[in-house]
Amino acid sequence: MSTIVSLPDQSTAALPKRNYLNAEHGLLSWLLTGDHKRIAMLYLISITGFFFLGGAFAGLVRLELLTPAGDLLAADTYNKMFTMHGIVMIFLFLVPSVPATLGNFLIPIMIGARDLAFPKINLLSWYLYLIGGTFTLTALVLGGVDTGWTFTTPLSTHYLNTHVITTGLAIFVAGFSSIFTGLNFIVTIHRMRAPGMTWFRMPLFVWSNYAASILMVLGTPVLAIAIVLVVLERTIGLGVFDPAKGGDPLLFQHLFWFYSHPAVYIMILPGMGVISEVMANFSRKRVFGYTAVAFSSVAIAVFGFFVWAHHMFIMGVSNYSALVFSLLTMLVAVPSAIKIFNWSATLYKGSITFETPMLYAFGFIGLFTIGGLTGVFLGSLGMDIHLTETYFIVAHFHFVMVGGMLMAFLAGIHFWWPKMTGRMYPESLSKLAAVTTFIGFILTFFPQFILGYLGMPRRYHAYPADYQVLNVLSTAGATVLGVGYLLPILYLAWSLKYGEIAGPNPWQATGLEWQLQSPPLTENFTEIPYVDYEAYDFEWLAHKQKQEVTTVG
Amino acid sequence: MGISPVLWQFLNKWLTSSALFPKEASTIAPYADALYFFLLAMTLVGVLIVGALVFGFSLRYRKERNPEATQIEGSTLLEATWTIIPLVIFLVTFVWGALLYFRIYNPPANSMNIYIVGKQWMWKAEHPGGQHEINTLHVPTGRPVQLTMISQDVFHSYSIPEFRVKREVIPGRYSTVWFNATEPGVYHLFCTQYCGTLHSGMIGTVTALSPDDYQKWTDASTSGMSLAQNGERLFASLGCNQCHTGAAGARGPNLAGLYGKKVQMEDGSTQLANEAFLRDTILNPSSHVPAGYKPIMPTYQGQISEEGLIDLVEYLKSLKTNYRVQQTLTTATSTEAAPTTPGMVKP
Numbered sequence: 001m002s003t004i005v006s007l008p009d010q011s012t013a014a015l016p017k018r019n020y021l022n023a024e025h026g027l028l029s030w031l032l033t034g035d036h037k038r039i040a041m042l043y044l045i046s047i048t049g050f051f052f053l054g055g056a057f058a059g060l061v062r063l064e065l066l067t068p069a070g071d072l073l074a075a076d077t078y079n080k081m082f083t084m085h086g087i088v089m090i091f092l093f094l095v096p097s098v099p100a101t102l103g104n105f106l107i108p109i110m111i112g113a114r115d116l117a118f119p120k121i122n123l124l125s126w127y128l129y130l131i132g133g134t135f136t137l138t139a140l141v142l143g144g145v146d147t148g149w150t151f152t153t154p155l156s157t158h159y160l161n162t163h164v165i166t167t168g169l170a171i172f173v174a175g176f177s178s179i180f181t182g183l184n185f186i187v188t189i190h191r192m193r194a195p196g197m198t199w200f201r202m203p204l205f206v207w208s209n210y211a212a213s214i215l216m217v218l219g220t221p222v223l224a225i226a227i228v229l230v231v232l233e234r235t236i237g238l239g240v241f242d243p244a245k246g247g248d249p250l251l252f253q254h255l256f257w258f259y260s261h262p263a264v265y266i267m268i269l270p271g272m273g274v275i276s277e278v279m280a281n282f283s284r285k286r287v288f289g290y291t292a293v294a295f296s297s298v299a300i301a302v303f304g305f306f307v308w309a310h311h312m313f314i315m316g317v318s319n320y321s322a323l324v325f326s327l328l329t330m331l332v333a334v335p336s337a338i339k340i341f342n343w344s345a346t347l348y349k350g351s352i353t354f355e356t357p358m359l360y361a362f363g364f365i366g367l368f369t370i371g372g373l374t375g376v377f378l379g380s381l382g383m384d385i386h387l388t389e390t391y392f393i394v395a396h397f398h399f400v401m402v403g404g405m406l407m408a409f410l411a412g413i414h415f416w417w418p419k420m421t422g423r424m425y426p427e428s429l430s431k432l433a434a435v436t437t438f439i440g441f442i443l444t445f446f447p448q449f450i451l452g453y454l455g456m457p458r459r460y461h462a463y464p465a466d467y468q469v470l471n472v473l474s475t476a477g478a479t480v481l482g483v484g485y486l487l488p489i490l491y492l493a494w495s496l497k498y499g500e501i502a503g504p505n506p507w508q509a510t511g512l513e514w515q516l517q518s519p520p521l522t523e524n525f526t527e528i529p530y531v532d533y534e535a536y537d538f539e540w541l542a543h544k545q546k547q548e549v550t551t552v553g
Numbered sequence: 554m555g556i557s558p559v560l561w562q563f564l565n566k567w568l569t570s571s572a573l574f575p576k577e578a579s580t581i582a583p584y585a586d587a588l589y590f591f592l593l594a595m596t597l598v599g600v601l602i603v604g605a606l607v608f609g610f611s612l613r614y615r616k617e618r619n620p621e622a623t624q625i626e627g628s629t630l631l632e633a634t635w636t637i638i639p640l641v642i643f644l645v646t647f648v649w650g651a652l653l654y655f656r657i658y659n660p661p662a663n664s665m666n667i668y669i670v671g672k673q674w675m676w677k678a679e680h681p682g683g684q685h686e687i688n689t690l691h692v693p694t695g696r697p698v699q700l701t702m703i704s705q706d707v708f709h710s711y712s713i714p715e716f717r718v719k720r721e722v723i724p725g726r727y728s729t730v731w732f733n734a735t736e737p738g739v740y741h742l743f744c745t746q747y748c749g750t751l752h753s754g755m756i757g758t759v760t761a762l763s764p765d766d767y768q769k770w771t772d773a774s775t776s777g778m779s780l781a782q783n784g785e786r787l788f789a790s791l792g793c794n795q796c797h798t799g800a801a802g803a804r805g806p807n808l809a810g811l812y813g814k815k816v817q818m819e820d821g822s823t824q825l826a827n828e829a830f831l832r833d834t835i836l837n838p839s840s841h842v843p844a845g846y847k848p849i850m851p852t853y854q855g856q857i858s859e860e861g862l863i864d865l866v867e868y869l870k871s872l873k874t875n876y877r878v879q880q881t882l883t884t885a886t887s888t889e890a891a892p893t894t895p896g897m898v899k900p
Contacts, residue, residue, distance in 0.1 A: 002616040075750050148747045154724060155707040159673070159749055243725030244854065246837075249708065250723070283614070289627030314710065315721045316728040319658060323651055330643035334636060341635040342627075344603055347610035349623040354611070362607060369603045373596040380646045382653020383588050386717040389710055389745035453589070454575050455714020457745040460753035464741065466572065472559055538622065 004282070004353050004508045007424065013501035015422045019519040034119030035522050040105035041420070042126050043096060048489070050092040050133060055485065057085035062444075062478040065471045070462035078461040079146035080162070084136075086149030087167060091174050092133055094405055095263065098270035099216075100125070100181055102412045103209045105420060107185060109513040109520065110203050112194025112529050117187040118180075125180040132174025139166040148459060150260075151226075153241040153252040157233040165234060168227045175220045175227075178266070182216030185209055194512075196531035200294070203511055203535045204280075204287055207294040208273030211301040215262045215269075218305070223259035226252060250315060257308035265304040267401060268368075269297055271408030272339060275361050278411050279343045281509045282358040283350025286536040289342045296335035303332040313384045322381055329379035336372050340365060355507070356427060359434040360411035367403025367441065371396060374449065392452025395445045403441055410437070410488065417492065418506045422518045423499030429491045437484030443477025510541045578740060578761065579716035580733040581657055586717075588649050595642055657718055660731035664697035668780070668863045671702065671709035671722040674751040676742065679863055682771055683779040688757030690742060691774075692734055693767035699731040701828055705859050710746035713759050721746060727829045734761035784868025785877065787861055791853065799875025805850065806843050809878070812870040817844040831866045 007013070020037045030038055060081045064072045073081065104122065108115055116122050139145050145167045147156040156164050189210050193202070230252070232238040239245025241252045280287045287293055309317055309325040343365060352358075374396040377383050387393060414434075418424050447470040456467045463471070505514040512529060513520070533540040577583055613619070667690070668679040678686040692698045702711055702722045711730065712719035715738075720730035744755035762770055788794055796805030812831070815823050819842040824830055834841040835857065838850035857865070872878070 004616070070753065075753065079747075079750065079752070146750070150747075152708055152747065155747070155749060159707050249725070284622035286624055286626065288625060289632050292627065292632050313654070314719055316723055316726065319655065322654065326651060326654075327647055330647045331640075333643055334640050337639040338632065338636055340603055341606075342632070344606035344610070345628075345631065347607065347614060349619070349625060350610070350614045351619050351622040352611055352615045354615075362611075365603060365607060366600070369600055370596065373592075373599050376595070376643060376646055377589075377592045380588065380592065380650030380653075382585065382650045382655075382657060383592065384650070385654065385657055385719050386585050386589075386714070389712070389719070390714075450573055454572065455712065455741060455743065457712065457743045457753075459747040462753045464756070468559075469562065469572075539624065 002353060003355060004284070005355060005424075005427075005506050006503075006508060007500055007506055008503040010500055013503065015501060016517040016519070016521075018521060019422070019517065020522045021421075021519050023522045032123070034115065034123060036104050036108050036116050036119065036122060037420070037520065037522075039122050039126050040101050040103075043100040043104060043129070046126075046130060046133065047093050047096055047101065050088050051485075052489075054085050054088035054093055055482065057081045057088065059478065059482065061085060062475040064461065065463070066475045068463050068465040068468050068471075073461070075461045076146060077144075079148075079459070080144035082459055083146050083148050084140060084144060087136060087145075087171070089401075090149055090263070090267075091171050092129070092136065094267040094401055095174075095178055096129060096181070097267070097405065097409050098274060098412060099178075099185070099209055099212060099266075100129070102205075102274065102409075102416060103185065103270055104181070106416065106513055107206055107209060108188060108192070109516065109524050110206050110511055111189060111192065111197050112512055112525065112531060113188060113192040114523050114525060114528075116184045117192060118184050121180050122184055125177045125184070128173050128177035128180070132170045132172075132177060135166055135170030135173065139163040139170065142166065150256060151230055151252075153230060153233070153249050154243075156230055157241060165231050168231045172224050172227050175224050178216045179220045182213035182220075185213040186217065189213075194528050194531050200291065201531055201534050203273075204276035204290065204293055204297075205270075205273035208269045208276070208297045211297040212266050212269040215266045215301050215304060219259045219262040219266070222255055223263075226255035226259070229255070250312070250317070253312055253315065254308070257311045258305075261308040261311065262301075262304045264397070264400065265300050267405050268408075269300060271364070271405040271412075272297065274408045274412035274415070275343060275364050277511070278357045278361040278415055279346045280536040281415075281507055282355060282361075283347050283352045284508075284538050285346055285350045286534070286538075287342065288345035288348070289338075290535070292338055293342050296338045299335040300332060303328060303335070307332055307379075310379055310384070313381055314388055326379055326381045330376070333372065333376055333379065336368075340369055340372070356425075356430040356434055357411045357415035359431055360407050360414060360437075363434060363438040363441075364404055364407040364411060366438075367399050367407060371399030371404055374399065386455075387452060389457055390452035391448040391456045391458055394458050395448035395452060398445045398448075403445070407437070410434070413488070413492075415507070416513075417495070418502030419513055419518045419520070421496060421499070422502055423495050424502050424506060425488075425491050425495040425499055429487065433484055433487035433491075436480060436487065440477050440480030440482070440484045444474050444481050445477070447471070447473045447477075508541065508545075510536055510538060575714045576736070576738070576740075577715070577717075578734060578736045578738060579713075579718070580735055581653075582715070582717045582735075584653055584656060588646075588653055591649065592646065595646070658720075658730065660699040660729060661697045664699040664731050665693075666699050666701055667692070668867075669700050669702040669711060669722065670705060670859045670863070671711070671744070671748075671755075672705040673707065673749050674744070674755040676709075676711070676744070676755065676757055677860070679780060679860060680771070681780050681867060683776045683782070684771060684774045685776060686774075688742070688755075690757070690759045691767065691770050692732075692759065692761055693764050694734045694737055694761050695764060697731055697733045699729055701727050701729050703727050703832075703859055703863075707748050708746045709744045709748050709755065712743045712745040713740055714743070715740040716759070719745060727832065734759075737761050737763050737766070780864050780867035781871040782868075783861075784864035784866070784871075787857070787865055788868055788878070791857070793865075794878050796850070797878065799878050804846075806846055807875065808869055809872050809875045811872070818842060819844050819846065819848075828866050828870075831869050832862050835862060835865060 145162045229240050239247045241247045241249050276287050307329045310329045313322050451470045502518050504517050670677040678690045704722045704724045709722040716732045718730050718732050740759045742757040742759045797808050799807045811826050814826050836854045839848045842848045
């Protein structure tokens with residue numbers, strides 16, 4: 001197989017003498033840093049930790065479901081496991097995953113800036129995230145929480161005596177971390193683009209993070225309000241959601257989903273940005289229909305705010321409001337379809353190679369297509385009645401969030417790892433990991449679609465024996481999936497010391513970040529570049545490389 | 554090294570029966586499955602198209618075969634095509650789904666009504682004839698059955714997969730769902746909304762019986778008192794009959810024949826006297842004062858269980874004349890036998 005990877009001569013190559021990693025030394029130089037790249041690394045380490053914690057909970061859940069009887073964990077413990085799995089994975093992994101690590105690292109460099117607009121607020125974001133994480137761990141150590149990640153009232157306010165308040169505060173604080181990140185991105189993208197970097201010269205990764213940032217800034221406060229009301233209802237007996245005091249228990253779900261539906265776009269949009277970058281680079285082509293892809297991100301962000309009640313079709317909302325929300329849900333599916341087709345068309349007449357990031361991106365396209373189309377099942381009113389609250393919905397959002405987002409995250413990590421660390425990882429092992437993840441994923445979650453149509457409810461600790469076969473398949477798949485996720489940790493850690501020196505541009509990519517040394521300097525650019533070419537302009541790159549050869553020669 | 558029992562069970566089951574779809578046991582089920590198959594076909598075609606594009610281009614334009622990429626900006630025509638075609642398919646899905654939704658959530662007028670009360674962690678069914686069940690539900694086939702449901706504590710959800718129906722059971726508010734069972738049999742009943750520790754224990758069975766068997770079951774399991782009869786007792790023991798005597802000039806409005814009527818309220822609005830209205834008026838009388846009456850009725854919040862409210866509602870629904878009201882009024886306040894003079898009003 002041919003490849004585009006071109007590394008410097010390993011016998012003479014070395015990491016750059018000065019870079020952001022060795023600019024300062026000592027723990028404090030990291031903990032008090034204002035450098036967006038160091039903060040990105042801090043985030044990367046912390047979200048990886050929480051990812052494996054959340055994964056461990058998922059493992060216990062799948063193990064329990066190996067047999068129909070509730071025999072491994074007590075019912076309460078099982079409920080705590082799936083609750084903690086959801087909370088950790090959503091609020092402490094998926095929401096910050098791409099924006100806070102890759103976005104933090106790359107957005108300033110991609111638009112030709114030396115840092116984000118507010119470096120100190122950026123560091124504050126990370127501390128707020130850590131405080132949120134610590135609160136979550138505290139709740140876990142004190143005995144856990146079993147509300148489900150949805151905190152449905154009145155269950156969460158009146159009927160549980162677990163650590164709802166601690167967890168609520170955790171989510172409240174972590175929410176501010178994501179508001180600040182979003183705010184920082186918006187200001188940076190508006191105000192700090194290099195000369196010549198017009199909106200339509202920006203890489204699509206920046207566009208999609210911009211759209212996600214708008215959602216973070218506008219949506220997260222509503223979640224904060226909902227959580228505060230739950231806490232007040234628990235502590236001082238405020239009656240906003242309590243029907244006995246004239247409150248409306250459905251109001252909570254309106255508030256919660258007003259954030260939590262856009263939140264799925266907060267999670268997936270930055271991942272879509274990664275896919276645009278990877279697809280363009282490994283087919284050596286400009287993304288097909290750049291403008292359509294850029295605007296589809298914005299369309300998703302806008303429509304994303306007006307579909308929340310599709311989580312409540314069976315809740316006794318009025319039939320006519322259900323109609324409106326179903327229609328809007330169908331409309332929000334269209335921009336995603338546009339993206340999928342535009343990525344596929346990007347391959348047309350390309351010169352395609354299949355390095356690890358591209359394999360993950362292919363995995364994303366396959367799994368996200370299934371995840372997206374099964375979302376149409378759930379947006380369709382009459383079908384939703386049978387499918388909602390079953391394993392069908394579990395399979396659907398895992399296809400989107402894990403099959404889509406996590407694949408995109410791993411594609412991005414593998415794509416930019418040489419830039420972030422200056423070293424390559426072992427290619428054949430990483431390809432194996434990509435394939436293992438894909439197979440493990442399909443095996444884990446595909447049976448859950450069938451289980452859902454058969455009617456198996458979600459969040460069940462024990463289940464009727466007729467569902468066992470599919471559950472066994474799913475648990476077996478989860479084991480494979482677990483191996484697929486452990487592999488990258490091992491070889492990426494190994495590569496930090498033993499990986500080959502990557503050089504500035506191992507993938508022959510066009511982005512501004514690839515024209516810098518790897519790892520970059522703390523200030524990114526010694527002088528701010530003037531941008532006179534479009535994103536993904538491979539002809540510009542070929543011309544530039546030719547000139548370099550002649551100058552050096 | 555024998556084959557593991559789990560694997561054996563898997564092979565055996567999948568080779569002998571294809572458990573990919575639940576049984577179709579209600580009139581709704583074929584409609585739901587038709588839409589499901591349409592959506593499955595849509596997904597299959599979508600995945601095949603995307604798969605063909607990705608794999609086809611990957612083979613045709615891999616670097617070995619196509620060393621130089623040709624730069625293409627995009628194509629408005631193509632992009633319009635793959636915007637409009639999915640949009641049309643999604644809109645068809647929307648209309649189809651909406652029709653199914655209205656079919657599932659609008660009960661036919663002649664359906665028989667059964668009350669369901671959900672609580673952590675059991676389902677209570679109250680039949681109008683006074684049959685009470687826990688975690689089971691017996692219904693006749695070939696007849697529309699409406700469930701009027703309420704939760705005593707948290708959100709629950711009543712799901713019968715073989716009937717393809719499900720509805721949230723909400724605290725403090727009636728919600729309804731209906732079905733018409735076609736096949737006698739025993740089906741799964743699940744609570745699908747997470748409701749606390751024993752959520753997965755809140756399951757049971759729905760037994761669909763042929764009309765004859767259903768009649769036998771009804772006769773054999775009656776408690777001797779219909780819901781309306783229970784309600785009549787409550788009506789007397791709570792003292793409702795003291796004001797709602799039905800006489801002109803009484804402190805409370807006449808309740809006979811009220812159910813299903815539009816009521817003119819003191820604040821000028823009109824409200825339909827359905828189950829929800831009756832229940833809510835008992836609990837929050839001050840927010841439902843009919844025109845011409847004073848807000849003097851005390852609240853019964855916390856004094857009547859959901860089952861009691863159902864009994865009262867059923868009683869009020871059955872109340873066509875005030876004859877029985879006045880009868881209970883007398884029996885409630887006297888130790889004597891029921892009066893023999895119909896229509897006697899206690900001063």
